[in-house]
Every structure is written in C-alpha cells, then in structure tokens.
Amino acid sequence: MKYVLLSFSILIAVTRSFGGDFSADFLEANQLMEEKLWNQSIDIWKNLYDSNKENANVNYKLGYCYLQTANQKLKSLPYLEYAAYQEISDKYDPYDTKETKVPVETIFHLGQAYHLNYEMDKAIKEYERFLKNIPKKHRLHAQAQHEIEMCENAKQQVKNPQNFLISNVGDVINDETNEYSPVISIDESALFFTSRRMRPDSSNQFIIDEDTGEFREDIYVSYKDIEGNWLEPELLNINTDQHAATISTSPDGQELYIYYDEDGDGQLWKSALVGETWSEPEMLGSDINTSSWETHATVSADGKTLYFTSNRDGGYGGRDIYRCVKLPNGDWSKALNIGETINTQWEEESPVLSADGRTLYFASKGHSSMGGFDIFYSSLGDDGEWSKPVNIGYPVNTVDDDIFFSPTANGKRAYYSSRKEEGFGLKDIYMVDMPDSPVEPDLAVLKGFIYPAEGEELPDETYVVVTNQETGEVTEYRPRSRDGSYVAVLPPCISYKVEYFANAEVVHKDFINVPCESSYSEIDKEIYLLPVHLGGAIASDPTGSPEIKENDIVPETPEGVKEDDKVITVADAAKAYYQRYFLYDMGEWNDEKVQATFQDFVDGVEALIKTKGKARILIESSASKVPSSRFQNNKELSAFRNKLARTEVTKALEDLGYKKGEDFVFQDARELVGGPDYQNDAQKRKDVYEKYQYIKIWAE
Numbered sequence: 001m002k003y004v005l006l007s008f009s010i011l012i013a014v015t016r017s018f019g020g021d022f023s024a025d026f027l028e029a030n031q032l033m034e035e036k037l038w039n040q041s042i043d044i045w046k047n048l049y050d051s052n053k054e055n056a057n058v059n060y061k062l063g064y065c066y067l068q069t070a071n072q073k074l075k076s077l078p079y080l081e082y083a084a085y086q087e088i089s090d091k092y093d094p095y096d097t098k099e100t101k102v103p104v105e106t107i108f109h110l111g112q113a114y115h116l117n118y119e120m121d122k123a124i125k126e127y128e129r130f131l132k133n134i135p136k137k138h139r140l141h142a143q144a145q146h147e148i149e150m151c152e153n154a155k156q157q158v159k160n161p162q163n164f165l166i167s168n169v170g171d172v173i174n175d176e177t178n179e180y181s182p183v184i185s186i187d188e189s190a191l192f193f194t195s196r197r198m199r200p201d202s203s204n205q206f207i208i209d210e211d212t213g214e215f216r217e218d219i220y221v222s223y224k225d226i227e228g229n230w231l232e233p234e235l236l237n238i239n240t241d242q243h244a245a246t247i248s249t250s251p252d253g254q255e256l257y258i259y260y261d262e263d264g265d266g267q268l269w270k271s272a273l274v275g276e277t278w279s280e281p282e283m284l285g286s287d288i289n290t291s292s293w294e295t296h297a298t299v300s301a302d303g304k305t306l307y308f309t310s311n312r313d314g315g316y317g318g319r320d321i322y323r324c325v326k327l328p329n330g331d332w333s334k335a336l337n338i339g340e341t342i343n344t345q346w347e348e349e350s351p352v353l354s355a356d357g358r359t360l361y362f363a364s365k366g367h368s369s370m371g372g373f374d375i376f377y378s379s380l381g382d383d384g385e386w387s388k389p390v391n392i393g394y395p396v397n398t399v400d401d402d403i404f405f406s407p408t409a410n411g412k413r414a415y416y417s418s419r420k421e422e423g424f425g426l427k428d429i430y431m432v433d434m435p436d437s438p439v440e441p442d443l444a445v446l447k448g449f450i451y452p453a454e455g456e457e458l459p460d461e462t463y464v465v466v467t468n469q470e471t472g473e474v475t476e477y478r479p480r481s482r483d484g485s486y487v488a489v490l491p492p493c494i495s496y497k498v499e500y501f502a503n504a505e506v507v508h509k510d511f512i513n514v515p516c517e518s519s520y521s522e523i524d525k526e527i528y529l530l531p532v533h534l535g536g537a538i539a540s541d542p543t544g545s546p547e548i549k550e551n552d553i554v555p556e557t558p559e560g561v562k563e564d565d566k567v568i569t570v571a572d573a574a575k576a577y578y579q580r581y582f583l584y585d586m587g588e589w590n591d592e593k594v595q596a597t598f599q600d601f602v603d604g605v606e607a608l609i610k611t612k613g614k615a616r617i618l619i620e621s622s623a624s625k626v627p628s629s630r631f632q633n634n635k636e637l638s639a640f641r642n643k644l645a646r647t648e649v650t651k652a653l654e655d656l657g658y659k660k661g662e663d664f665v666f667q668d669a670r671e672l673v674g675g676p677d678y679q680n681d682a683q684k685r686k687d688v689y690e691k692y693q694y695i696k697i698w699a700e
Helices: 002-015 022-034 038-051 056-068 073-083 105-116 120-132 141-159 592-612 634-655 686-692
Strands: 165-168 179-184 190-195 218-223 243-249 255-261 267-274 294-299 305-310 320-325 348-353 359-364 374-379 405-407 413-418 428-433 444-451 462-468 474-477 485-490 494-502 505-514 521-528 576-581 615-623 664-666 670-673 694-699
Touching (some): 022 056, 038 056, 105 120, 105 141, 120 141, 179 243, 179 405, 179 413, 179 428, 267 294, 359 405, 444 494, 444 505, 485 494, 494 592, 505 521, 592 615, 615 634, 634 670
Parallel strands (some): 243 294, 444 521, 505 576, 615 664, 615 670
Antiparallel strands (some): 165 428, 294 305, 305 320, 359 374, 405 413, 494 505, 615 694
8 A cells, every 4th residue: 555655646746737827836846846856846847948948047947956966967057057147136036936037056056067067167167256246154155165176176187087997897787777886895796786776576666766756775786606797686685665775895795784764864774694684684883873864884894993974963064974993892982073184074975994994985075076076095094093085086086976986805996886878877887997096905815615515505504713823813704605605804914723614613724824014915715515524524625636746836935035024925825834933043942822823833734634645844944144143154043943843843743643754745945044134233123133033834
C-alpha cells in the first residue's frame, strides 16, 4: 500500500495539467522552489516561459532552478544571460506574480553558470559587476569574492593539467543512470558504489526521489574475478526505501560505513560482512551522530582513528571534518574538530585516509578550489599536525563539485565519479592512474587467497593471525567466504609472524619483514588447504615445490649495505625470516628476547621442511667500519657472526631431529662490511654505525 500511495502522489505531480492561470502556476512553482523540488518546479517554469519568453523574472526563475539541479546546470545559461541584462529591482518580491524585473542576485548566478561552462573571464566579469551593485554586508559579498578566486584558480589548473590517465571502469559497473561514491577495498578486489538504477527485482520501481525524479540511492558491490574482471554488481541486503549510500570501507572490504538519510538528517552507520550477508547496520556511537547533518566517515587501517564530517555548531563554517580515536574499551572518543589548517569558512566533505594513515584526502569549497568542491590532500607531520592542503589538480578536479575520491593502497591510482560526454549515463565511475603522485605510503600489503581442498568449502573458522614481533600485538584477519580473499596492512620497521588457521589449527606460517623507509610493496600469498586440513595438516604452498631446484634461489642482496638501509627487503620472497642487531664489537647470541623471536624462525623452517621436504638457508652477516678491538678486522667480525648464526641454526634444527645436508642445507654465506667510513665518533654516531651490526637469515 505504501508503494501505491507514493506512486499516486508522484503521478499527480508529474502529470498535473497547467490550467493557464499564470498566478496560480507562478505561486505553485515558487512553493516547489522553497521545498527544493527543482525538477518539478522546472516543469511549471518551462510552461510559463513558453508563453512569457520576455518576462525577465520567469527567465531568472527557470535559470536558477536549472542551476540547482544535479545534472542540468548548464541549461541555466541562456535564461540567466537574458535575465541578468534586464532591469533590476531594488524591491524585488519573489512571490509577486506581477514582478517582471529580476533581483540583483541574477548577476551572481550568471557568473556561476559561466564558471560551470569554463568561461572563467566572463564569470569574473559578472562577479565583479555583482560586487559593484551590492553593499559589503550583502549575504553573497564574501562568496562572490571567493568565486573570483576560484575562477583564477581554475584558469591556472586548466592551463597546467596533471599527468592523469582517466578511464571508465566499464558498462558492467556503469549504466544509463547515476553511479557515484565509489569505495574500493585496499586490494582492489571489491568496489562498493551508490547507484540510482532500477533494482534487479524492480522492487524500487515506485521509490522515487521527488527532487530529481530518479530512483532513490542504493548500495551495490562488484567483486573482481581471478582474472581481474569486474563481476555483475550485487544489491546489498542493507538497502531501505530511503536513501542509502556508500562512504567508506575497512581495508579488507568486510566492514562498510554507510550514510542513511530518512528525513534530511543524514547519519553514519556501520555493517559487517558475515558469510555472504551484511549484518544489520549499527549507528556509530559517541557523539559522531547528532541532530545535525553527518555525511561521511573514514577509519584508519588499524581501526583506531575515525574522521567524519558534520555541520554541527561550533565549527569554522558549514560542514567541517572531525576526529575520534578508539578508547581502550572499544568505544569512540568524543569528537574533536581537526582545526583550521583543514577546515575553512566554506565547507569540507568526504575525508579519506591513505592506507598508512599519513595522508588525508578530502573535498573542500575553500583553499584553492577551482569551483565547488575540489579534492585536496594533506600530509600528517611527525608533530601530529596536518600540512597545508594541496589541490590534486585538473582534470580530476573540475569547476563543478568533485567530492568522492577513493585512492588505492599505493597512492598511484584512485576511483572517483564524474559526468563525461563519453560516459554510459549521467555520472559514471572512473579509474584514474596518477604516475606522478607525490603520495606513496610506506607500508606493505599482504594479500592473497586461501583455497579449500577440491570439493570442500572454506571452513568457518579460517583466519589469518599477524603478530608484531616487536610488541607482540596480534591482529586477526578473516578471508572473504565467497572466494577466500584476505588482505592485511603491514606498517614499516617491523617484523611479522603470519599464521594461517583452519578450524583453530595452524596450517601455514610465514615470517615477513617490512623495512624502515621502504616504498610501497605488495606481498601475494596463496594458501591451498589439503584434503586433510580438518585434522590440522600443513597447507600446501603453490609458490614453491618440495623439490629444491637449482635456480630456485632467494633474491640477492646488494653487494654492500646502503647507508640509509636499516633492513633489506627480501622477506616477501623468503618463506621464513629472522634478523637481529648487535652492539659494537659484539657477536654473542644469548639473549632471552632474541631467543624468543629466533624460535619463531626455527618453527618456520620446520614448517618448510614438512611442506617441501627440505629447507635452504641463507645467512647474511654484517659489521660496521668502526675498528674492532676483539678481531683483527671487521671482515673477521662479520665472518664470526655468520659462523655463529650457522651454528645456532644447525643446533636448533638438529635438536628437533633434522639432519644437515638432508633436511636443510646452507647456501654460500654473505659476509658484509657496510656503512659510512669511521670518523673517530663511535659514541656520537652510535645509532648510525649500529645499523650495520647484524645478522639476517632467510629460508625457503
């Protein structure tokens, strides 16, 4: 019955007959404008215009309504061009049916129309004409000045386009309606987006947005198949009869942050993927949601920090960006405005954090916008302060609103929505490659698939546990049940133990090291569960073979160690990894904390032997160039450390019953002397020299 009544009311609005009563139609169109029902109002103004083409006020009203629409803005231009050069009324009454003059604001709106048409010089001329005709206390005075600044910004941006390669993601995702607000999982295997399309079951055929005449917003998701192609979008089970839109997702795409709008009081919610179904959404707690308008949220990869937008009182102007942190009890803290470096007197929207949490992307009408909302980015300094925002540039940014921007983990690619002539419909979703992007997170992304044995399903209790070997902090990741896909974000300067569980039993173990100041890297790992995995058997590893091949070697380390290298990244190819650093001139092994992490390495080698039948081990040792007091030279010290490590590895494995030469073999040792030349400053530059006092062990 609800659908029938709604359909009937829309039918009346769409098919009403204009009875030729100018005054009645004029007042009705004005009332629709008050309610911001622009498209319905346009229908009436067009009818009045057809019989009153020289009525400047009708031209103004029609042009103004077009200017407020989502996808017909440029249709305003001819009507505003005519109206803005007719007589202006000092006592303009918008409800006077006999009014044929126009308000002074007509000039301002003509400037906006020129601006949207990339006619920046004409727009500036109209804004300047408008400013000459109004007092400084006029409500649009400051905005007109800002519009001139944005026109100048636009001229510079268009003159100096960025090196972007923009491509439509295709007609599997996009159709003839509006698709926007794309949200990409960190491994780019899941794309969530908002669409105005007809649902596959037509259940929304009567659920119409009275403002736009389109279907109300729904949330869809598309997954990539194993060959990297987008699959047919799926309608999420958490959509309602009201507006539901995507705003952000967790890195693995298994938690979704949602915008719901029932009565214009947008609020922020969260849903989790449980099997193949999304859980009942929960409203975000603390003071994130208020009686004000909350529109967007983003959560850091570690789940500890949340940024969101709100137009609540006490901000710098309009919508501002706020921040919450996760408290020890799991709740969000009270919201704190992140300050005037990011927030302006205009409006800010759609914050998105980079994978490493060091870059904040957001949309703003302030700063150096070239028109409406532009996408900006800001970097988090070591002092905890955000840097001055930078406009990401044209042609991603345009003279109209550019709001939703979803970067990938490496910062070199992003997804966004735009309306282009060559598109499939109204707004489409596009992918933009940014090879020259200055944003490059320092982290590694561990991703891949866990495959069940042939003929079986992935066990419910399948998960990946990542242990920070410096702090002992443990993070659990669940593979997606539909395809076994998993993803984990690994910050730098840390060694990790990664354990794969099926039915609470460890089926595979890896050791991964992410060096300091490393560039972005991806580690792909596929795990195949054996038919006997229910009993806790070690999983098979498709990246290698039990048979050791002559050319199957651990990637080479550079001949010497670079001064800025604290750790060398080869662990993504190695199947077990261990490292430790020594004090000056030291090579002793006995240390309780060191022995604990060494035992993890030994466990990894044992898993390799069980899986492949044999493990190959490479030991790299290093000494700095500080003169040794215990050895004849630093080469001897490096050799001593290498021999010591080999002895300890051999002893640990033989204690487990494995035989050297049969179950494990050593490759040729690497004995290095690295770092800067010694300058009689051992104490002053202790931290510098000790970077080169280490042993590293890889096994595969």
